[in-house]
Amino acid sequence: MKRYSAFAIVREALMNDHKGWERAWRNAQPKKRYDVVIVGAGGHGLATAYYLGKNFGITNVAVIEKGWLGGGNTGRNTTIIRSNYLQDASAAIYEKARSLYETMSQDLNYNVMFSPRGVMMLAQTEHEVRGYQRTAHANALQGVQTEFISPRRVKDIVPIINLDGPRYPVLGALWQERGGTARHDAVAWGYARACSAMGMDIIQQCEVTGVTRDGARVSGVDTSKGHIACEKLGIVVAGHSGELARMAGFRLPVESAPLQALVSEPIKPVMDCVVMANTVHGYMSQSDKGEMVIGGGTDSYNAFTQRGSFHHIEHTVAALIETFPMVSRLKMLRQWGGIVDMTGDRSPILSRTPVDGIFINCGWGTGGFKAIPGSGWGFAELMATGKSALCAEFGMDRFAKGRFIDESVAAGVAH
Amino acid sequence: MLIFNCPHCGVAAEETELSGGGEAHLKRFGPGCSDADFEGYLFTRENPKGVHFERWRHAFGCGKWFIAARDTVTLEVFGTYPAQTSEPPREIFDRISEKRPGWSWCNLSGEA
Numbered sequence: 144m145k146r147y148s149a150f151a152i153v154r155e156a157l158m159n160d161h162k163g164w165e166r167a168w169r170n171a172q173p174k175k176r177y178d179v180v181i182v183g184a185g186g187h188g189l190a191t192a193y194y195l196g197k198n199f200g201i202t203n204v205a206v207i208e209k210g211w212l213g214g215g216n217t218g219r220n221t222t223i224i225r226s227n228y229l230q231d232a233s234a235a236i237y238e239k240a241r242s243l244y245e246t247m248s249q250d251l252n253y254n255v256m257f258s259p260r261g262v263m264m265l266a267q268t269e270h271e272v273r274g275y276q277r278t279a280h281a282n283a284l285q286g287v288q289t290e291f292i293s294p295r296r297v298k299d300i301v302p303i304i305n306l307d308g309p310r311y312p313v314l315g316a317l318w319q320e321r322g323g324t325a326r327h328d329a330v331a332w333g334y335a336r337a338c339s340a341m342g343m344d345i346i347q348q349c350e351v352t353g354v355t356r357d358g359a360r361v362s363g364v365d366t367s368k369g370h371i372a373c374e375k376l377g378i379v380v381a382g383h384s385g386e387l388a389r390m391a392g393f394r395l396p397v398e399s400a401p402l403q404a405l406v407s408e409p410i411k412p413v414m415d416c417v418v419m420a421n422t423v424h425g426y427m428s429q430s431d432k433g434e435m436v437i438g439g440g441t442d443s444y445n446a447f448t449q450r451g452s453f454h455h456i457e458h459t460v461a462a463l464i465e466t467f468p469m470v471s472r473l474k475m476l477r478q479w480g481g482i483v484d485m486t487g488d489r490s491p492i493l494s495r496t497p498v499d500g501i502f503i504n505c506g507w508g509t510g511g512f513k514a515i516p517g518s519g520w521g522f523a524e525l526m527a528t529g530k531s532a533l534c535a536e537f538g539m540d541r542f543a544k545g546r547f548i549d550e551s552v553a554a555g556v557a558h
Numbered sequence: 559m560l561i562f563n564c565p566h567c568g569v570a571a572e573e574t575e576l577s578g579g580g581e582a583h584l585k586r587f588g589p590g591c592s593d594a595d596f597e598g599y600l601f602t603r604e605n606p607k608g609v610h611f612e613r614w615r616h617a618f619g620c621g622k623w624f625i626a627a628r629d630t631v632t633l634e635v636f637g638t639y640p641a642q643t644s645e646p647p648r649e650i651f652d653r654i655s656e657k658r659p660g661w662s663w664c665n666l667s668g669e670a
Contacts, residue, residue: 385603385605385607395602395603395605396597396602397603397605398580398605399605399607444560444578445581445605445606446630446633447630447631448633452573453559454559454573486601487601542597542602543594
């Protein structure tokens with residue numbers, strides 16, 4: 144792998160007419176056998192493969208993908224990175240992820256455009272004020288830097304905001320200054336390039352059609368490109384986790400639903416942080432291109448349509464117009480959906496499964512992008528060594544034991 | 559937007575008139591059951607890519623519960639029927655079999 148650098152740009156420009164750039168990763172065909180097969184070449188799958196290689200020296204790895212690399216939820220989210228969760232287990236894995244994002248561009252030698260511009264979660268009811276003050280205190284104990292700020296500071300940071308909304312005035316906000324956004328595609332591409340450089344195979348357009356077992360242990364996967372044998376199998380397929388689990392012979396506490404997002408036409412810079420308004424349910428940031436990136440709601444029923452219901456757009460945009468009156472004149476350019484995998488307690492599953500050798504990483508629901516490096520770090524440790532402190536609380540047995548990681552009620556967030 | 563015919567009041571109801579109630583035909587478990595059965599009842603879901611049965615309430619209409627048979631990929635609706643039953647009526651079975659030969663869902667399946 145040739146390193147990217149300012150010197151490389153000069154060299155290519157002056158000496159090679161830009162013909163010396165390599166493909167970022169090899170588009171491989173499957174071998175007969177690997178030590179580890181990861182299903183799903185999204186952020187979480189690629190990060191898992193990367194840390195298997197980097198932290199544990201396991202490089203005989205294939206990452207197989209039904210569609211194209213990073214074409215699922217990794218390319219469909221609103222790119223928000225934060226770690227202001229209430230529960231200790233969540234704060235640990237999301238803060239690990241956020242801290243890895245800070246050095247990711249240097250680590251991968253790939254510019255993921257991490258922008259720690261700050262994430263603000265508005266408190267618009269008395270309950271939210273108390274809830275976010277509690278979260279700020281919890282974060283202080285967890286070593287996550289957040290603070291509860293006054294409406295005046297909210298207005299200083301976000302001049303376009305309307306503090307005295309007709310329904311829900313802004314009463315304060317939970318502010319995580321070191322949260323922000325990153326270029327979502329670049330995260331997948333950067334990990335793919337680094338994995339490929341370690342000799343791993345990334346195999347696109349390779350759909351898993353079955354999971355083969357040797358007694359109680361996994362022996363490989365049947366795919367549209369033939370059978371691939373493996374010692375260990377990692378299932379990292381978000382919305383399709385239920386389908387893969389069915390092939391492997393177990394069931395999951397997961398339901399899949401479309402979550403949608405939309406972007407406006409590009410405008411001059413107006414807002415240099417991420418704002419989430421969870422009571423009225425809308426969140427927004429401005430991309431480097433100038434588009435306002437807007438997150439919408441999840442459909443209330445199971446579906447795999449990757450577009451979402453139309454009425455959610457109206458609901459989301461109405462909420463944003465209350466909070467930011469100036470967006471009422473913006474034209475919306477694009478809208479899309481991703482299939483999110485929701486668990487019973489809205490926290491992820493990083494776990495062994497009833498089948499020996501199969502591990503599952505799913506249930507990130509509406510908030511997976513921010514967790515990619517932390518999830519990959521912990522899940523790689525779990526797959527390589529059989530245990531991981533980061534993943535310990537996220538086992539799939541927690542539902543039978545009633546040991547939930549209850550973020551949906553505790554934080555009341557849109558994730 | 560999803561549109562279901564409410565089997566109780568006969569109205570063609572849009573998604574915004576309805577509230578979803580999750581997977582249908584769940585077998586309930588309570589005190590005295592095994593942990594696995596209770597977990598299954600509370601959390602484990604079929605979550606199929608294809609034919610699905612789910613509960614809906616005509617919340618802003620007649621207020622009654624019904625069950626819809628639907629495809630989660632195409633959003634095609636195969637039919638609706640009142641919720642006071644433990645399995646779908648024959649004509650819903652036949653309609654799904656006609657359109658999705660060889661379908662299956664939980665312990666239900668149609669003829670190929």
